[in-house]
Amino acid sequence: MPQSRSVGHLIVETLAAHGVPRVYSVPGESFLDVLDGLYDSAIENVVCRQEGGAGFMALAEGRLTGRPGIAMVTRGPGAANFFIAAHCAYQDATPLVCFVGLVPVDDRRRESFQEFSIDSWFGSTAKRVLTVEAADQAGEIVAEAMHIAVSGRPGPVVVGLPEDLLRELSEAPAPAPRAVAAPAPSSADLEGLRRRILAAERPFLLAGGDAFFGGAGRRLADWALEQRIPVAADWRNYDAVPNDHPAYIGWPGYGRRDSIVAALEEADLFIGVGAVRGDVMSEGYTAGLRAETVLVSTDAQLLQHSGRVDQHIASTPANLVEALEGLGDLRGARSADRVEALRASQERFAAVSEHEPVRTGVDLELVFDELERRLGEDRVVTYGAGNATIWGHRQLTHNRPNSLVASRNGAMGMAVPAAVAGALVFPDRRAVAICGDGDFFMNGQEVATLVAQGGRALFVVVDNAKFATIVEHQERWYPGRPSGTGLVNPDFAAWVETFGGRGARLDSNERIAETIAELLEFDGPALLHLVIDPATPSPSGAGY
Known part of the structure; x- marks a missing residue:
């Protein structure tokens, strides 16, 4: 029988018993005892800048490895920020477990500080919502969450952790992983x-x-x-x-x-x-x-x-x-x-097409053709949402499994945190994020997480100063009346250099090959800022 230790420490022990190498967290006072358990654990705590980014990193780990990625966030506001990752993991069928700190048990149903209903919030967009209600059941609930996340149709499981209960003591053992069914055809x-x-x-x-x-x-x-x-x-x-x-x-x-x-x-x-x-x-x-x-x-x-x-x-x-x-x-x-x-x-569709030379900004077909040649087979490509990613879909190939992370439900903001996770899961492979300018800044702050972890990745930002996908829909239904879709952007290349990274800005087709080669040699966060003509249409599949 194990010696008595706190529930928070039992949760960490159970995660370790399940082979979890890292968790992605934004700290909160509601789960301090779990954070304390991580202090002496071999599990790495990747400290993120926003809960949505932490959730997307956990989702990316789940997709790249097949085991549930682990996120840890605090109550109300933190859980709200995480929600986008839960929705994406549910629709994309990706294994993910999120631990959410909750208010103390005696404070429930009093609209206490940051209180919310975990069942009401996540009940329709998670495979299961569990809450630890007794000290000795904590390990079993963690094991159940890990099992549910990967069984049948994979998806997210949310586990509630009442703040005061985490400090209670338990002698219950940390459960071993449960066997996952692998059905075969009859x-x-x-x-x-x-x-x-x-x-x-x-x-x-x-x-x-x-x-x-x-x-x-x-x-x-x-x-x-x-x-x-x-x-x-x-x-x-x-x-x-x-x-x-x-x-x-x-x-x-x-x-x-x-x-x-x-x-x-x-x-x-x-x-x-x-x-x-x-x-x-x-x-x-x-x-x-x-x-x-x-x-x-x-x-x-x-x-x-x-x-x-x-x-x-x-x-x-x-x-x-x-x-x-x-x-x-x-x-x-x-x-x-x-x-x-x-x-x-x-093959014709994926090749550089015959087209009039681009006179304003960068020709994205030439950029992605160069990336395809230089990235190598070990690439891990992550995508944000929007039309800017379609050039990558057409021209960047995947010849190894577990080499792509993108929101299949179209959630914006995944590319940057997913590339951070890719760099940590596969440090010997090149992680590359393909983003539009709108998508990049939805979680661009997670570049700081990559710097803190000593990882490397290339962030490709296509800049047309607008939410281009929405503009195309507007032009179909409300031609000549753009509304709510314009963007004002910084020099993204200069921005990444404030983190100690290396950036390059291209607004013409000169030095495409040399610039990409220089950025790929950099051992840290590198960013390729691609300025294109705002009138550039997204690639068409017509005629192929």
């Missing part, structure tokens, strides 16, 4: 899938989710190529399968090209592996809804899926791939022409 599942694939003339396979680790994505693409099935990646999930694979045909969703929508609409069999037919990839619930549908998912509810479901196979991607490789020849009457044509279309 023989009946495989027989049904085999018959459907053999009968299909125009199948379409969509890979997605956060469960593609190791060689699962490449093995899936190898199998699909052999069976003459094109493989797309879900939007902002391009690291699910290697982008250099001849079976890979790009992505449906925002910024996509026309031919992939046509392939989706003409498909007679839709196979989602870790992905479902959701809003974004189906063109707002309009494309591909009529196809016979097989979904391979650990989510029994198939949350976010729309349209028909003819077969649901409960399996992880890795276990499915293992089974598929034993099914033999499923090509039927299909030729290789369709896969080859879609692959060729994707």
